[in-house]
Amino acid sequence: MHQPHVVGAGMTRFAAHDRPLAELFGEAAVSALDDASLGTDAIEAFYLGNAMGGQIENASHLAPQLASHIGLAGIPCQRFEDACATSSNAFKHAVQAVESGRHDAVLVGGVERCTPETGLDTAEMTTQFATAMHELYEQPVGLSFPGVFGLLTDRHMHEYGTTEEQLAEVAVKNHFHGSLNPDAQHGREITVEEVLDSPVVASPFRLYDCCPFSDGASAVVVANESVAETARDQGADEPIAVQGVGHATDVVPIADKVDPGATQAARDAAEQAYDAAGIGPGDVDVVELHDCFTGAEILATEALGFFEAGEGGPAAAEGRTRLGGELPVNPSGGLKAKGHPIGATGTAQIVELVTQLRGAAGERQVEDAQVGLAHNLGGDTATTLVSVLEAGA
Amino acid sequence: MTDRDPQPDGGHPAGATDPTYAEWRQHLWEDQVLLGQRCHDCGHATAAPKAACAQCGSRSIERIDLPPEGEVYARTRIEIAPAEFDGPYTVALVDLGEARVLARLTGEREIGESVTLTDVYEGDLGPAPVFG
Numbered sequence: 001m002h003q004p005h006v007v008g009a010g011m012t013r014f015a016a017h018d019r020p021l022a023e024l025f026g027e028a029a030v031s032a033l034d035d036a037s038l039g040t041d042a043i044e045a046f047y048l049g050n051a052m053g054g055q056i057e058n059a060s061h062l063a064p065q066l067a068s069h070i071g072l073a074g075i076p077c078q079r080f081e082d083a084c085a086t087s088s089n090a091f092k093h094a095v096q097a098v099e100s101g102r103h104d105a106v107l108v109g110g111v112e113r114c115t116p117e118t119g120l121d122t123a124e125m126t127t128q129f130a131t132a133m134h135e136l137y138e139q140p141v142g143l144s145f146p147g148v149f150g151l152l153t154d155r156h157m158h159e160y161g162t163t164e165e166q167l168a169e170v171a172v173k174n175h176f177h178g179s180l181n182p183d184a185q186h187g188r189e190i191t192v193e194e195v196l197d198s199p200v201v202a203s204p205f206r207l208y209d210c211c212p213f214s215d216g217a218s219a220v221v222v223a224n225e226s227v228a229e230t231a232r233d234q235g236a237d238e239p240i241a242v243q244g245v246g247h248a249t250d251v252v253p254i255a256d257k258v259d260p261g262a263t264q265a266a267r268d269a270a271e272q273a274y275d276a277a278g279i280g281p282g283d284v285d286v287v288e289l290h291d292c293f294t295g296a297e298i299l300a301t302e303a304l305g306f307f308e309a310g311e312g313g314p315a316a317a318e319g320r321t322r323l324g325g326e327l328p329v330n331p332s333g334g335l336k337a338k339g340h341p342i343g344a345t346g347t348a349q350i351v352e353l354v355t356q357l358r359g360a361a362g363e364r365q366v367e368d369a370q371v372g373l374a375h376n377l378g379g380d381t382a383t384t385l386v387s388v389l390e391a392g393a
Numbered sequence: 394m395t396d397r398d399p400q401p402d403g404g405h406p407a408g409a410t411d412p413t414y415a416e417w418r419q420h421l422w423e424d425q426v427l428l429g430q431r432c433h434d435c436g437h438a439t440a441a442p443k444a445a446c447a448q449c450g451s452r453s454i455e456r457i458d459l460p461p462e463g464e465v466y467a468r469t470r471i472e473i474a475p476a477e478f479d480g481p482y483t484v485a486l487v488d489l490g491e492a493r494v495l496a497r498l499t500g501e502r503e504i505g506e507s508v509t510l511t512d513v514y515e516g517d518l519g520p521a522p523v524f525g
């Protein structure tokens with residue numbers, strides 16, 4: 001067994017980009033390779049996350065297309081699709097390939113375009129996203145993705161007394177963090193009043209409870225200990241160890257989940273990742289989690305074991321998850337403020353953790369961050385991946 | 394008839410649901426009846442028929458009629474709808490006792506309130522149950 005490390009990381013700014021997928025991904029991939037001080041000759045396989053290029057942009061067979069664009073043609077290339085958890089699943093396979101000794105170094109990343117730059121407006125993109133739901137039991141009802149998490153959050157408010165103000169506090173925090181991240185789509189701070197005054201998208205969520213439509217790309221290089229040493233010798237920054245990746249699924253459709261608000265796949269994936277890393281929730285210093293909607297962040301902080309059931313809302317309102325608090329959550333701004341280009345989101349979480357664990361996050365640096373956790377969820381919470389990274393290991 | 398259609402004796406090909414997607418739609422549309430399934434091995438019931446039990450994987454499952462009454466489990470008012478729909482409208486998870494179903498909800502309803510299957514929404518993507 002080898003010890004996988006992330007030896008290089010890169011991403012585009014998340015924003016509305018009038019640029020083709022190849023150019024966006026090329027920017028992230030080249031910066032990841034340069035960050036690793038490695039040439040393309042060191043890369044033995046390429047795993048790509050792209051969820052909807054086939055349906056949004058008439059673009060398929062993207063892995064070899066994008067590999068050719070950046071000088072990687074010839075090696076095994078593969079595209080992954082698992083809704084919003086797409087590139088975390090690609091990352092898992094890269095980690096396993098390195099761990100098992102199958103490959104010494106793998107380039108893994110994701111790219112997606114979801115803004116009106118694609119030619120699709122809000123209603124049309126809402127339809128594209130809804131294709132991740134069950135065609136018989138969910139799509140005909142007219143459920144949207146804000147609606148999926150609206151249902152889960154409505155139930156959480158009923159069971160635990162979580163309030164709209166507490167939801168708004170999550171948005172305010174993540175916009176503050178985003179204001180410190182030059183790669184974030186939303187760099188403007190907002191107030192609780194602005195959130196509560198914004199129009200409803202799907203109750204209880206208002207516009208500012210929802211992540212934006214985004215375009216962007218992210219990439220990392222995963223390598224074994226000997227390539228990590230070579231990269232270090234050639235001038236790369238500190239390699240960051242991948243100590244565990246958990247991956248679990250739950251039943252589709254949402255009506256069939258035993259306790260929908262528990263997000264059981266997140267609990268199962270977290271348990272796997274904690275066990276593999278030999279740690280517990282109390283050992284984590286910094287978290288990047290899937291805050292597609294403010295309520296999703298509250299559910300996730302409870303599912304990952306950071307707070308008791310019903311304590312996620314009060315914890316956010318008390319600043320416990322803010323930079324400077326006991327457990328900073330989404331210092332990048334999260335999906336909420338950094339942005340959410342579906343297939344690029346998972347590896348972008350890894351990019352942020354690597355930056356934090358190297359102590360290179362500037363104004364948004366989490367003090368003494370040694371252990372980082374990423375939580376990336378797909379579809380109606382049916383897919384979740386949890387990854388644990390550690391500095392100095 | 395293709396080999397993917399239900400067999401003439403009423404049996405279904407391996408990997409199909411009983412009821413089939415077409416039968417589930419037809420019963421809802423024409424008879425306003427929600428079809429479900431119950432597992433012979435673990436007793437799990439569902440309002441979303443599949444080829445095997447979602448809890449234990451058994452293929453020994455029977456078709457059942459679900460009750461037309463239930464309680465609101467969770468709600469969301471959809472203001473920004475997918476392109477095929479005209480918002481706003483309310484979507485809810487309705488607890489039917491043994492199983493939950495995703496449905497349209499009419500009127501202002503609280504979680505825990507009793508509701509009845511009153512109508513079927515006939516959209517471009519197929520029928521959906523309406524509770525009120």
Ligand SMILES: [Zn+2]
Nearest residue numbers: 432435446449
């Ligand atoms: Zn069963």
